[in-house]
Amino acid sequence: MKNHFDMSLEDMKSYGYKIVDLIAEHWNSIQTKKPFAEPKTRDDLDKIFLEAAPEQPTEANKVLDFIVENVLPNSTYTMHPKFYSFVPGPSNFISTMADTLATGFNIFSGGWLVSSAAAELEIVTINWLLKMFNFPIKQGGGIFTSGGSMANLTALVTARRIKCGDDFSKAVIYLSDQAHSSNIKAIRILGFKKEQIRIIPTDFEFRIGINKLKNAIAKDKLEGLQPFCFIANAGTTNTGTVDPLHEIADICEDENIWLHVDGAYGGAAILAKKGQRMLRGIERADSLTVDPHKWFFQPYEIGCLLVKDASWLSGTFSEKPEYLRDVEGNESEINFYDYGVQLTRRLRALKFYTSIQTYGLAAFRDAVTYNIELTEKVEEHLRNSKVWEVVSPATLAVINFRYHPINENLEEKVIDELNQKISQRVMETREAVFVTTILNKQIVLRMCLINPKTTFEDVFDTLTNCEQYGKEILNSLKTT
Numbered sequence: 289m290k291n292h293f294d295m296s297l298e299d300m301k302s303y304g305y306k307i308v309d310l311i312a313e314h315w316n317s318i319q320t321k322k323p324f325a326e327p328k329t330r331d332d333l334d335k336i337f338l339e340a341a342p343e344q345p346t347e348a349n350k351v352l353d354f355i356v357e358n359v360l361p362n363s364t365y366t367m368h369p370k371f372y373s374f375v376p377g378p379s380n381f382i383s384t385m386a387d388t389l390a391t392g393f394n395i396f397s398g399g400w401l402v403s404s405a406a407a408e409l410e411i412v413t414i415n416w417l418l419k420m421f422n423f424p425i426k427q428g429g430g431i432f433t434s435g436g437s438m439a440n441l442t443a444l445v446t447a448r449r450i451k452c453g454d455d456f457s458k459a460v461i462y463l464s465d466q467a468h469s470s471n472i473k474a475i476r477i478l479g480f481k482k483e484q485i486r487i488i489p490t491d492f493e494f495r496i497g498i499n500k501l502k503n504a505i506a507k508d509k510l511e512g513l514q515p516f517c518f519i520a521n522a523g524t525t526n527t528g529t530v531d532p533l534h535e536i537a538d539i540c541e542d543e544n545i546w547l548h549v550d551g552a553y554g555g556a557a558i559l560a561k562k563g564q565r566m567l568r569g570i571e572r573a574d575s576l577t578v579d580p581h582k583w584f585f586q587p588y589e590i591g592c593l594l595v596k597d598a599s600w601l602s603g604t605f606s607e608k609p610e611y612l613r614d615v616e617g618n619e620s621e622i623n624f625y626d627y628g629v630q631l632t633r634r635l636r637a638l639k640f641y642t643s644i645q646t647y648g649l650a651a652f653r654d655a656v657t658y659n660i661e662l663t664e665k666v667e668e669h670l671r672n673s674k675v676w677e678v679v680s681p682a683t684l685a686v687i688n689f690r691y692h693p694i695n696e697n698l699e700e701k702v703i704d705e706l707n708q709k710i711s712q713r714v715m716e717t718r719e720a721v722f723v724t725t726i727l728n729k730q731i732v733l734r735m736c737l738i739n740p741k742t743t744f745e746d747v748f749d750t751l752t753n754c755e756q757y758g759k760e761i762l763n764s765l766k767t768t
């Protein structure tokens with residue numbers, strides 16, 4: 289048989305260089321592009337893409353050109369400096385290339401015997417993270433996952449295994465009404481019933497109500513149930529809020545409850561002095577989710593779960609099937625397939641390792657500090673304005689506010705409509721990605737400023753446009 293997959297060295301190089309050129313040029317010119325892809329319907333895209341899988345080959349460059357023309361421009365650039373919404377994905381170029389290298393060599397990152405250096409890199413980088421968060425290096429451990437959702441799921445499986453064993457019929461899990469949706473998703477995947485979940489209301493600053501948590505635990509114990517896990521927020525996605533971690537840790541210690549801290553968004557703030565202060569107590573978690581593809585500036589996909597005791601992971605996830613018997617090593621030589629869900633895993637540690645080696649940790653500290661300070665500067669600007677009202681202050685690079693001119697006497701309903709429409713107008717221009725969220729039943733505009741490329745001028749520019757839109761929309765509302 290002719291091996292159709294073979295290419296000559298020259299062909300591989302010229303094809304590969306073309307892709308590297310595309311990536312480098314994108315990084316170099318991102319500022320000149322619009323962050324938001326033109327909205328297309330399923331019908332629009334079916335017309336471009338839908339066809340049966342072709343039996344016959346097409347010239348490689350022709351397929352690539354088609355992708356460059358139709359896939360890349362129909363994607364929103366979360367790494368764009370004016371992508372302010374959700375959680376931006378600023379990424380970095382070195383990691384982008386390292387990830388490409390890991391793919392290029394198709395390095396299997398499941399077991400020590402197959403790729404010992406891959407496992408070693410994961411051990412070393414996980415140790416860097418353990419140290420950052422003041423977790424015990426010797427006893428502690430962790431694993432890189434596809435993202436924060438998978439890290440949270442891995443944590444909750446572990447918590448249940450360690451605290452409940454096989455019988456979790458009486459187990460109860462607690463989380464705040466600001467917890468990320470991936471936590472509820474994980475709880476459902478684990479098969480908990482609705483009656484086993486307690487959503488604890490937050491206070492006016494979006495922190496968990498400690499008293500409400502204590503009451504819920506006490507009531508459940510009286511009913512013979514087993515409180516086994518609490519999920520605390522270290523930087524909520526909505527407002528950047530950090531729950532009172534020391535107070536929560538005290539309760540969890542007293543009640544023998546597993547403390548899982550979801551730091552998928554805010555964990556990386558530990559790199560900045562101010563973040564360290566805000567995250568005080570995070571070192572008391574039993575398990576901690578962080579998400580390097582967010583604020584550690586890594587490309588998708590890399591999430592991470594850290595635990596106080598690595599044996600909790602191996603005790604939960606190791607199975608010893610007969611076909612893996614030849615690759616069992618000694619205990620210090622970790623098989624990461626024993627630490628989580630995946631057997632076959634890509635080498636995620638490589639990008640993390642390469643970028644920190646290349647740029648140095650200080651570059652990351654500077655970037656995170658810059659992001660936090662930029663958001664505070666934006667808050668100051670908004671507070672000095674007669675048209676903007678800050679709804680939730682700059683917290684770990686997230687700020688929520690709304691257009692609400694002080695000299696206008698507007699009903700809540702009108703303010704909601706006004707802000708919704710301002711966001712729509714921005715999105716129609718595609719000059720920025722800037723959407724709303726809901727806080728305390730109000731529609732508010734939210735900015736998450738974790739891109740080191742984002743300047744104050746970028747934000748100022750967007751806000752100035754919004755003020756103009758606000759004025760126009762308000763006038764049109766008055767005349768109708």
Ligand SMILES: *Cc1c(COP(=O)(O)O)cnc(C)c1O
Nearest residue numbers: 435436437468470525550552553
């Ligand atoms: C983003 C996020 C998650 C989910 O992480 P993914 O990487 O998107 O799977 C979980 N928790 C919080 C607080 C987040 O911000």
